[in-house]
Amino acid sequence: MNGHVFVVGADLTRLSCDDVLVPTDRTLRVAPGWCPLLPPQLISGHVDDDACVALEWAGGERVLEVPGEGDRRAWLVDTVDDADRGLDWLLDGAREALAAVARREVTRPAHGRARRLVGLPALGTGWGGAAGQRGALLQQLLPVLREAAHEHGFDVALVLRGPSDLAAAQRVRRGEGVGWDLPDDLRALAEQLGEKARRGQLAIFFGAGLSAAAGLPTWEQLVAELAEASGLEDALRKGLSALPPQDSAALLARELGRERLEAFVKERFGPGSYALAHALIADLPVQEFVTTNYDPLVEQAATDIGRDVRVLPFEEAAPGSPWLLKLHGDASHPESVVLTREEYLQLGDTRAALAGVLHSLLLTRHVLFVGTSMLDDDLIRIAHQVRSALQLQGSPSGRRNGTVLALREDPARARLWERDVETVAMGPADVPAADAARRLEVLLDLIGCLSTPPTGYLLDPAYRGLLDEEECALAAALGRAADAVREDSGSAAAQEVVALLRRLGHGGGAADGAEQGPADASTSAQDDRAQEQRPG
Structure with missing residues (x-):
């Protein structure tokens, strides 16, 4: 099977990858935002806010492996074209870097992923060889990445943080219509x-x-870890497997004590690197999310692309902002975590308002279920209540309120849920779980490509070359409107227009930072420019 090229909005320093390409120049300076990927002892100093890396080029090569002991490896890539050699020179550098990465043997990809994942920004779009030519770069870089993924067999994540960049890259991919190794039924889905x-x-x-791909435990693994921490004698620990999960957790909570249990959950499920699937989910133009997870990884991924996701019930929902309901609590509020049988029962009583949110979504939206076995007692109860309400109101039978993306075929479970949701498997029952999880990532990547609004780059000058004649005329007219509106105007109408123009790539879009500073990380937010590459 060929490798796949993902396009995703994320922060490369926090996305779980096996290898990351870091832009630099001949003096081996990098923007300080890349420092988390480099061993601290290799940072020899700073010049003009850039970090100096204590390594040396051996000759005329453009790729330098950064030594390290961890699973993730960084590679410095020279992307500063002082001789004005154009995009071909940058693309050759990308090919050289990916070939060098392929020569490093990786026997076990991070967190059991089926294939090695190599992450890179849009190389050279800051002060590098593609400054101001981001549209042309994307059109030529994506085929180069696909060729490398095909030749070397690893997956590649092109990581972009600016909304203009992400929208433009997805437009290029839609126009090409290639790159997704999926059967026809999954493409249609x-x-x-x-x-x-x-x-x-x-x-x-x-x-x-979803979070297992970031190294976090499933429910069964969590119970095993709690048993290890509790110090239970072997006979009791062996008997835990015969108990229902909530009862196992109840026994462990009693042995550990609530204070130790909360401390364990807070530390185990705290902030950390997120998986590709977290970023793909956070990128989707969806406003309502619900989870039974305790960790903050989807929220982190959303924040890294400028989405202010409000976490319910701990924060107040804001008009126009996406929100995420933590149905079983949040690790940063460990007292809220639902683990034991008694706490599950409370969801139908004191926590009924939280369940009501999911009731509402099942009645008013199409809910996409990802990374769940659909065996959670709360889900079963909520689905039953929604089904009963619809039957009471005489709703036509056969209405399905959602789609479950299952890793492998399970006819019995699909039949159990068929009155409520459609279950779509990523592969047959005998397909390895890691391969099925990777196919799920590819499917999410395609959904993201097809759902990204096609206008986020319309007013971004760096992407003018992507526009057709009608779009150019529209962009010019909107540009005149932008000139007539003051961003600091107190008029409510003016602020509505300013917000629309920003969504179309004007001013606050990624182009805003492209020439003022490095933009390989492609972000427009002022406080994110530390990761935009000055030398790249």
Whole structure:
């Protein structure tokens, strides 16, 4: 199977990858935002806010492996074209870097992923060889990345942080119409879900399977870790497997004590690197998310692309802002975590308002379930209540309120849920779980491509070359409107227009920072420019 090229909005320093390409120049300076990827002892000093890396080029090569002991390896890539050699020179550098990465043997990809993942920014779009030519770069870089993924067999993540960059890259991919190794039924499903997302009809429910790709435990693994921490004698620990999960957790909570249990959850499920699937979910143009997970990884991924996701019930929802309901609590509020049988029972009583949110989504949206076994007692209860309400109102039988993306075929479980949701498997029952999880990532990547609004780069000058004649005329007219509106105007109408123009790539879009400072990380937010590459 060929490798796949993902396009994703994320922060490369926090996305779980096996290898990361870091832009630099001949003096081996990098923007300080890349320092988390480099061993501290290799930072020899700073010049003009850039970090100096204590390594040396051996000759005329453009790729330098950064020594390290961890699973993730960084590679410095010279992307500063002082001789004005153009995009071909940059693309040759990308090929050289990916070939060098392929020569490093990786026997076990991070967190059991089926294939090695190599992450890179849009090389050279800051002060490098593609400054001001980001549209042309994307059109030529994506085929180069696909060729490398095909030749070397690893997956590649092109990581972009600016909304203009992400929208433009997705437009290029839609125009090419290639790059997704999926059967026809999954392609058709991606088109349906992408359309629902564009129309604001899609909500997302995600479970522990999503965070397993970031190294966090599933429910069974969590119980095993708690048993280890509790110091239970072997006979009792062996008997835990015979108990229902909530009862196992109740026994462990009693042995550990609530204070130690909360401290364990807070530390185990705290902030950290997120997986590709977290970023793909956070990128979707969806406003409502629900999870039974305790960790903050989807929120982190959303924050890294400028999405202010409000976490319910701990924060107040804001008009126009996406929100995420933590149905079983949040690790940063460990007292809220639902683990034991008694706490599960409370969801139908004192926590009924939280369940009511999911009731509402199942009645008013199409809910996409990702990373869940659909065996959670709360999900079963909520689905039953929604089904009963619809039957009471005489709703036509056969109505399905969502889609479950299952890793492998399970006819019995699909039949159990068929009155409520459609279950779509990534592969047959005997497919390895890691391969099925990777196919799920590819499907999410296609949904993201098809659902990304096609206008986020319309007013970004760096992407003018992507526009057709009609779009150019529209961009010119909107540009005149932008000149007539003051961003600091107190008029409510003016502020509505300013917000629209920003969504179309004007001013606050990624182009805003492209020439003022390095932009390989492609972000427009002022406080994110530390990771935009001055030398790259």
